[in-house]
Amino acid sequence: MAAALDPGEPHTKFVTWAKENGVDINGIAPARFVDRGMGIVAAKDIKKGDRLVHVKNTSLIHAALPAIRDLQLPENVPVHGRLAAALALWYSDAEHQEYKIWQDVWPTQSDFQSTMPLYYAQELQNLLPHAATTLLNNQSAKLEKDWEDLRRHIPSISKELFMYTWLIVNTRTFYWTYPDLPNSHPRLPKKRKQLTADDCYAMCPFMDYFNHSDVGCDPQSDSKGYSVAADRDYKAGEEVYVSYGSHTNDFLLVEYGFILDSNQNDSIPLDHLLLSLLSKEQADALIEDGFYGNYTLSTKEPTTCHRTQAVLRLLILDNRRYSAFVGGDDDGSKEQGKVDQYLEGILTKYSRRIMDISEELEHLKPDVPGEGKRERRQSKRIANVKSVVKAEHRDVLIKRWKQICDILNTTIEVLRA
Numbered sequence: 531m532a533a534a535l536d537p538g539e540p541h542t543k544f545v546t547w548a549k550e551n552g553v554d555i556n557g558i559a560p561a562r563f564v565d566r567g568m569g570i571v572a573a574k575d576i577k578k579g580d581r582l583v584h585v586k587n588t589s590l591i592h593a594a595l596p597a598i599r600d601l602q603l604p605e606n607v608p609v610h611g612r613l614a615a616a617l618a619l620w621y622s623d624a625e626h627q628e629y630k631i632w633q634d635v636w637p638t639q640s641d642f643q644s645t646m647p648l649y650y651a652q653e654l655q656n657l658l659p660h661a662a663t664t665l666l667n668n669q670s671a672k673l674e675k676d677w678e679d680l681r682r683h684i685p686s687i688s689k690e691l692f693m694y695t696w697l698i699v700n701t702r703t704f705y706w707t708y709p710d711l712p713n714s715h716p717r718l719p720k721k722r723k724q725l726t727a728d729d730c731y732a733m734c735p736f737m738d739y740f741n742h743s744d745v746g747c748d749p750q751s752d753s754k755g756y757s758v759a760a761d762r763d764y765k766a767g768e769e770v771y772v773s774y775g776s777h778t779n780d781f782l783l784v785e786y787g788f789i790l791d792s793n794q795n796d797s798i799p800l801d802h803l804l805l806s807l808l809s810k811e812q813a814d815a816l817i818e819d820g821f822y823g824n825y826t827l828s829t830k831e832p833t834t835c836h837r838t839q840a841v842l843r844l845l846i847l848d849n850r851r852y853s854a855f856v857g858g859d860d861d862g863s864k865e866q867g868k869v870d871q872y873l874e875g876i877l878t879k880y881s882r883r884i885m886d887i888s889e890e891l892e893h894l895k896p897d898v899p900g901e902g903k904r905e906r907r908q909s910k911r912i913a914n915v916k917s918v919v920k921a922e923h924r925d926v927l928i929k930r931w932k933q934i935c936d937i938l939n940t941t942i943e944v945l946r947a
């Protein structure tokens with residue numbers, strides 16, 4: 531069990547504020563952890579099913595709040611950007627005290643800088659795994675677009691501050707469908723039927739202290755608000771996690787800035803390995819059959835999905851055998867050995883490429899705090915290393931590639947057996 535440390539005064543003040551502002555807390559408390567900032571611990575022995583926290587609907591912060599609508603931010607901008615703009619305006623306004631005590635317990639800008647891939651040096655971003663690269667490109671495009679669409683409406687806010695509150699929203703929001711409002715209400719971001727996941731963001735003070743685990747409590751919402759009940763018994767002092775969803779480590783890394791040591795939901799995409807092997811005709815056939823792309827290798831059995839089995843068969847079998855497999859007329863067991871052998875070759879090649887990437891990462895010199903530019907230049911020359919990056923960024927990336935290699939090697943062993 532990781533040591534839980536005293537959270538410090540701002541957190542004690544925040545808990546008092548939360549209790550006075552619609553948050554009901556039972557048997558849990560915030561605590562500081564060495565490797566993941568704040569989290570929640572059991573303050574006493576807890577029984578499975580006990581309600582640990584309830585946040586009233588009126589205490590949530592979301593786009594339908596009058597205080598946010600009054601800012602008259604353009605409605606075509608996604609809720610994520612509008613919430614970030616509101617938080618930035620409140621954060622920078624000394625007169626606006628309503629959420630000050632909550633803001634005081636947020637992670638700092640420097641916490642984000644040391645964990646989020648958005649802040650990695652370009653050369654490290656270039657070495658992210660494929661899935662993480664796609665997610666990071668999307669995230670970065672969304673942030674830039676929100677900033678471009680909003681900057682004229684919030685002239686007092688710097689991009690740096692906007693980026694900070696945008697990441698606060700990114701890492702601390704909950705899914706909220708405004709169940710306390712009628713289906714058509716002027717304060718709903720859209721008519722209820724038209725709401726998409728991008729409209730359903732709510733910030734939930736205190737609930738946002740919970741860290742994530744692949745097995746954890748499952749937050750629930752209804753028109754009265756948000757709550758968390760214990761998923762199992764806990765002993766006093768144990769950390770209580772919630773699950774943010776069935777996320778892979780690449781997703782957790784880009785969206786939240788961490789990876790789990792063990793993650794039953796982890797998987798890696800194979801599209802970048804398989805799509806390039808297809809001829810135009812094969813790609814067209816897969817599109818027509820609904821099997822183009824989205825091929826994954828997971829940590830759970832069976833490690834390859836049905837889609838992957840389909841594309842591999844198209845690549846190495848005659849069309850008749852492929853069609854029998856995707857049409858469901860044949861389970862494909864007759865050719866399984868041949869398919870496994872082919873996949874084993876592809877994965878072995880990828881695993882060798884990862885060894886090269888890991889070596890490249892090892893040669894990027896980590897930034898040593900306190901070391902000046904001159905010393906860095908000198909030690910770069912002496913050690914024949916290429917560049918200077920943040921040690922914590924580089925190390926998490928080395929660890930992630932090692933996890934990917936382990937998934938590949940486990941699968942290769944299974945395919946060989």
Ligand SMILES: C[S@@+](CC[C@H](N)C(=O)[O-])C[C@H]1O[C@@H](n2cnc3c(N)ncnc32)[C@H](O)[C@@H]1O
Nearest residue numbers: 566567568701702738739740741742786787788
């Ligand atoms: C909703 S907040 C949770 C509270 C947060 N730890 C804090 O200090 O305020 C989400 C952030 O917590 C951290 N986090 C959550 N779960 C984690 C875990 N299992 N391991 C490491 N960091 C985690 C990540 O920095 C993530 O972006």
